[in-house]
Amino acid sequence: MGVLLFLELIHSKIDQELYLIHETLGRKSLNNYHDGGEAILEAFRNLGVDYVISSPGSEWPSLWEAMARQKRDGTAGPVYMDCGHEILAVTMASAYTHITGRMQAVILHAGAGLMQGSMAVSAARAMETPMVVMSGESLGYGETEFEPGSQWYRNLSIVGGSQRLLEPVVKWAQQVPAPETLYESVVRAGELAQRNPRGPTYLCVSMETMTHEWLKPDALRKSPPSPKFQPIPDEIDKIAALIAHAECPLISVENAGPDRGAFDALVELAELMSIPVVEGQGAFFANFPKSHDLYMGTNINPFLEETDLALLVESRTPWYPPSNTPKNAEIVAIGINPLKSHMVYQVMNADHYLEGDVAATLRLLTEALRRLGIDATKMSERRARWRAKHEEWCEGLRAAEDNSVDRDVITVPLLMKTLRDVMPAETSYVDETIVHSGAIRDHAMWDDSLSFFRAPSGLGQGLGYALGVKLAMPERNVVMTIGDGTFMYNPVVPAIAFADEHELPLLIIVANNAKYAAMQHTHDQFYPAGTSITTNDYYGVNIKGPKYEEAASMVGGYGKLVRNPADLEPALREALRSIQAGKTAILNVNMPDKGAPR
Numbered sequence: 001m002g003v004l005l006f007l008e009l010i011h012s013k014i015d016q017e018l019y020l021i022h023e024t025l026g027r028k029s030l031n032n033y034h035d036g037g038e039a040i041l042e043a044f045r046n047l048g049v050d051y052v053i054s055s056p057g058s059e060w061p062s063l064w065e066a067m068a069r070q071k072r073d074g075t076a077g078p079v080y081m082d083c084g085h086e087i088l089a090v091t092m093a094s095a096y097t098h099i100t101g102r103m104q105a106v107i108l109h110a111g112a113g114l115m116q117g118s119m120a121v122s123a124a125r126a127m128e129t130p131m132v133v134m135s136g137e138s139l140g141y142g143e144t145e146f147e148p149g150s151q152w153y154r155n156l157s158i159v160g161g162s163q164r165l166l167e168p169v170v171k172w173a174q175q176v177p178a179p180e181t182l183y184e185s186v187v188r189a190g191e192l193a194q195r196n197p198r199g200p201t202y203l204c205v206s207m208e209t210m211t212h213e214w215l216k217p218d219a220l221r222k223s224p225p226s227p228k229f230q231p232i233p234d235e236i237d238k239i240a241a242l243i244a245h246a247e248c249p250l251i252s253v254e255n256a257g258p259d260r261g262a263f264d265a266l267v268e269l270a271e272l273m274s275i276p277v278v279e280g281q282g283a284f285f286a287n288f289p290k291s292h293d294l295y296m297g298t299n300i301n302p303f304l305e306e307t308d309l310a311l312l313v314e315s316r317t318p319w320y321p322p323s324n325t326p327k328n329a330e331i332v333a334i335g336i337n338p339l340k341s342h343m344v345y346q347v348m349n350a351d352h353y354l355e356g357d358v359a360a361t362l363r364l365l366t367e368a369l370r371r372l373g374i375d376a377t378k379m380s381e382r383r384a385r386w387r388a389k390h391e392e393w394c395e396g397l398r399a400a401e402d403n404s405v406d407r408d409v410i411t412v413p414l415l416m417k418t419l420r421d422v423m424p425a426e427t428s429y430v431d432e433t434i435v436h437s438g439a440i441r442d443h444a445m446w447d448d449s450l451s452f453f454r455a456p457s458g459l460g461q462g463l464g465y466a467l468g469v470k471l472a473m474p475e476r477n478v479v480m481t482i483g484d485g486t487f488m489y490n491p492v493v494p495a496i497a498f499a500d501e502h503e504l505p506l507l508i509i510v511a512n513n514a515k516y517a518a519m520q521h522t523h524d525q526f527y528p529a530g531t532s533i534t535t536n537d538y539y540g541v542n543i544k545g546p547k548y549e550e551a552a553s554m555v556g557g558y559g560k561l562v563r564n565p566a567d568l569e570p571a572l573r574e575a576l577r578s579i580q581a582g583k584t585a586i587l588n589v590n591m592p593d594k595g596a597p598r
Helices: 003-025 036-047 061-073 086-100 110-126 151-156 163-169 179-193 233-245 260-273 358-372 376-405 412-422 437-443 462-472 484-489 492-501 517-526 531-535 548-555 565-580
Strands: 051-054 079-082 104-107 131-137 172-175 200-206 249-253 277-279 309-313 330-335 352-355 427-432 452-454 477-483 507-512 558-562 585-590
Touching: 036 061, 036 131, 036 179, 051 086, 086 104, 086 110, 086 131, 086 462, 086 492, 110 131, 110 151, 110 163, 110 200, 131 179, 163 172, 163 200, 172 179, 179 200, 233 309, 233 330, 233 352, 233 358, 249 260, 260 358, 330 358, 376 412, 376 437, 412 437, 412 507, 412 565, 427 437, 427 462, 437 452, 452 462, 462 477, 462 492, 477 484, 477 565, 484 507, 492 548, 507 548, 507 565, 517 531, 548 558, 548 585, 558 565, 565 585
Parallel strands: 051 079, 051 104, 104 131, 131 200, 172 200, 249 277, 249 309, 309 330, 330 352, 427 452, 427 477, 477 507, 507 585, 558 585
Antiparallel strands: none
16 A cells, blocks of 8 residues: 555544534534545546636535645646636636547636626637536525534525526536535536537536545546547448549648648648648637648638538638538538537538537548559649749738838837747737738638637637637747737636736737727728718727736836837836746737728
């Protein structure tokens, strides 16, 4: 028997004996025996959770006590992290899972915390991110020997249970009915979250349940990984034949990244058959190397008339309007779960579906195509054509960047070019702009699957997501591009404080045009000859913002207002030095161009 196991048994025996003594004396102690908090933590351990990320509430002392025991006893288990806002907790867990592939746990407070974090939970469902979300409640309201605090009677409880609040935005929501079922309920929630379609699950647990004694069973299993599946051979062979005979195939990819296996498998398939690749404008990740001569940008429209076979690889919205489909093409949807139940309306007009693990499916297609034989001459001619188109696309970007150097204002092409010049090669970018997002995506360059992330849908989640990226890849520099309006939607103070406490510095670039330019764009589009545009009298548009850069000074970081193009590079170099020293940097960059949302 190992020393740690022996000590754990001794501690457990002592705790149980102390509990019996206090029960006999009529003074039940909540400090000296294993209760529901230990059951929850043990479930997290066996689910393989790395982090318990919490925006804390008063219902969680039993979990905290279990965390303290874990530290005291040297037991292997998840790391607990407190942060000051629910959005941060959820989005950090989401980003970490997207990069590592491992599900995390989020602990919130009662119904209030759920409502505060619900936008991020909903976004996690839309991105099919597995996650266990939990919050607590009281069932006795002080009428039993357990004293929860009068706030639970006055303010915090939800009629019908807190699970009613999250039911519309999670995969599964449930209340744990008894202490005897707590452990297995948490394990079940975690396993359900990881089954397809993946998504967050929620458990509501009363404090009475969490503080009730829990005797750990002698044998507990480790939760196995969620199984992967792939299409049957006949389906693979059928689609491979379609690809082999197509004259002008096209790949549309939206969210195959950041899975490196899918990223590499897509490159291999595209190269084998010389198929051009267009990234979706709504892509959350980097999906294909931009230096590759088969990369064609994000505008699919020029390809729709000619293509005779469209391969939609994790591409849920390949064209807009939804009816703008290629008229002479067979359409194949490839993905783990191509039909998205969280979407109100989705039109792909797919003629075929290949459902399963994307990396495995793409590799099977490549193998099947090799068995069919490749016309090397035909592929070479096709590749030369798309190489010329790729160079034309690159030349357009270079021209925009060259022109930006001579302007007297800072534009997206200048910003992104200067970032490439200053930042180390292995830098990850997280974007939460609106009117600048299309240009940022165009001018950001990447050749790996971990270089670019779009913040989840619903403004205000970018800083938390960037922290999650940094948590998953602490060795990388993380740059956050964010609009001035969006910056104010984010929980800025909690995010900067968390970054400093946990040594996760970010370089935050506020693209400041002093307005909600997306609102102005929509107003002008609806009323091109209206009163607002003719009198320059807009509502819901203009922002008289504070000195955003000064927020960095709260933690001793670097902050600077950048108005002139000549000042941009020196400011970025100083910001890089700041984050390399462990301190968040914020550049408030004056970018008056109103941009254009896509």
